[in-house]
Amino acid sequence: MATRKTVLIIGASRGLGLALAEEYCGRDYQVTATVRAPSAALDDLAERFPVSLEIETLDTTDPASIKKLKERLGTRIIDTLLVNAGICLAHENTPIDADVEDFVAMMVTNALSPMRVVETFEDQVPPRGVIAVISSELGSIATNRGFWELYSSSKAALNMLMKCFSQRHAGDPRAMLLIAPGWVRTEMGGSEAKLSIEESIPLVVTAMEARAGKPGLKFMDRHGDRLPW
Numbered sequence: 001m002a003t004r005k006t007v008l009i010i011g012a013s014r015g016l017g018l019a020l021a022e023e024y025c026g027r028d029y030q031v032t033a034t035v036r037a038p039s040a041a042l043d044d045l046a047e048r049f050p051v052s053l054e055i056e057t058l059d060t061t062d063p064a065s066i067k068k069l070k071e072r073l074g075t076r077i078i079d080t081l082l083v084n085a086g087i088c089l090a091h092e093n094t095p096i097d098a099d100v101e102d103f104v105a106m107m108v109t110n111a112l113s114p115m116r117v118v119e120t121f122e123d124q125v126p127p128r129g130v131i132a133v134i135s136s137e138l139g140s141i142a143t144n145r146g147f148w149e150l151y152s153s154s155k156a157a158l159n160m161l162m163k164c165f166s167q168r169h170a171g172d173p174r175a176m177l178l179i180a181p182g183w184v185r186t187e188m189g190g191s192e193a194k195l196s197i198e199e200s201i202p203l204v205v206t207a208m209e210a211r212a213g214k215p216g217l218k219f220m221d222r223h224g225d226r227l228p229w
Contacts (some may be wrong), residue, residue, distance in 0.1 A: 002096065002122065003224065004028060004029060004030045005029050005030070005079040006029060006030045006031075006032070006034045006076065006077060006078055006079045006080070007024050007029045007031050007032070007078070007079060007080040007081075007082060008022050008031070008073075008078045008080070008081050008082065008121065008148075008192065009024070009032070009033045009034065009082050009121075010030065010034050010058065010060060010081075010082065010083040010084055010114070010117055011034060011035075011036075011060070011083070011084040011085025011086065012033035012034060012035060012042055013035040013036065013037065013039035013041070013042055014039065014041060014186070015184075015186035015188055015189075016084055016134065016181060016186060016197075016200075016201065017033070017060070017084040017085070018039070018041055018042060018203070018222060019082060019197045019200075019201040020082065020128075020205065021033040021042065021044055021045060021053065021060075023201050023202055023205045023214070023228065024205065025045065025048075025049040025052045025053055026093050027205065028050060028052070028070050029047075029079075029207055030054075031052055031053045031054065032054045032055075032056055032073070032083075033054070033055055033056070034055075034056045034057065034058035034069070035051060035055060035057060035058070035102065036057070036058065036059050036060075036070060036085075037057075037066055039055075040111070043055070044057055056069055056072065056073075057069075060083075060085045060109065060113040060116070060117055061108055061113050063128075064176065066116060066117060066120050070120050070121065073121075073124070074229060075124065077124060077125075077126055077129075078121060078124045078125050078129065078182075079126065079128075079129050079130070079212075080125075080129060080130040080132065080208065080212075081117075081118065081121050081123070081124075081125050081129070081130070081131050081132065081133070082130075082132045082133075082208070083114040083117050083118060083132070083133045083134065084112070084134045085109065085114065085117075086109060086110045086114075086134065086154075086188075087105065087106060087109045087188075088106070088151045088188050089105060089106055089132075089150070089151075089225070090102040090103070090106075090113060090150055091104040091148040091150070091151050093149070094149055094150075095149070095150075097152055102150065103150050106120070106150060106153075106154040106156060107153075107154050107156075110151070110154035110155060110157070110158055111154050111155075111157035111158040111161055112161070114133050114188050115133075115158070115161045115162065115165060116159060117224060118133065118162075118213060120163070120166060120197065122169075125174055125175060126174075127172070127173045128174070128212055128213040129174050129175070129212065130175045130177060130195070130208055130211060130212050131174055131175070131176045132175075132176075132177040132178075132179055133158060133162055133177070133178055133179070134150070134179055134180075134181060134206055135158055135159055135162075135178040135179060135219065136154050136155045136180050136181075137156055137180045137181050137182070137183075137221065137227060138152040138228055139152060139155030139156045139158060139159045139178070139180070139219075140156075140159075140219075140227050140228055140229060141156055141229065142228035142229060143227075143228055153154060157165055158178070159178055159219060159229065160175065162178050162217065163217060163229075166217035167217070172215060173213075173215045174215060174217070175208075175211040175213070175214050175215065175216070176214060176216065176217040176218070177208060177217075177218055177220065178217070178218070178219040178220070179204055179207070179208065179220060179221075179222070180219075180221045180222065180227060181195075181200045181201065182194065182195045182199075182200050182221065184196070184197060184199075184200045185197070199214060200222055203222040203223060204222045206224075207220065207221075207222060207223060207224035211224070
């Protein structure tokens, strides 16, 4: 019997992360999904997929919490490491009127902390594995439209840090991905977002699967098409 592929999804209590966990369960992966606080929705999903889904607790902004998860997972192989955790605060504000605390919180949660997770678990991703972080079209400086300025800045910072990581791992055979799922109708995305979960997440997972075994960093959309930096 073939060994089931594994995925570690960081940030799966709701929204995109929850949908990603469901999609991977439906594709017969062995899924480990993390939450910062208990999630009834993820618990319900675990009842539907008791063999496939394991739930772990993690606060990505706490280095000690990351270290403890590393210890609990031991040396298990992670075919796909997928970091989704993020926040959106003060999206209507500009630098002149934003609270410094909101900006710092987004930079820590959306840029620094995801890369700390990547740095911690990348040694468990095999040569044909995928190291992926959920980014956004808003993180593209080339296509910037002045929308959600502070959030966009945090995603641009994430892109830069992932680029730096890839440069430090020149010649690495693994796929390294920054994935923009599109503007999706979730609690974070809001009701005006253009895409439903069903129009985004299956395509995101298919695009990631298609990159397995293809080395190098790619900033891409849900269709697997390259996005401008």
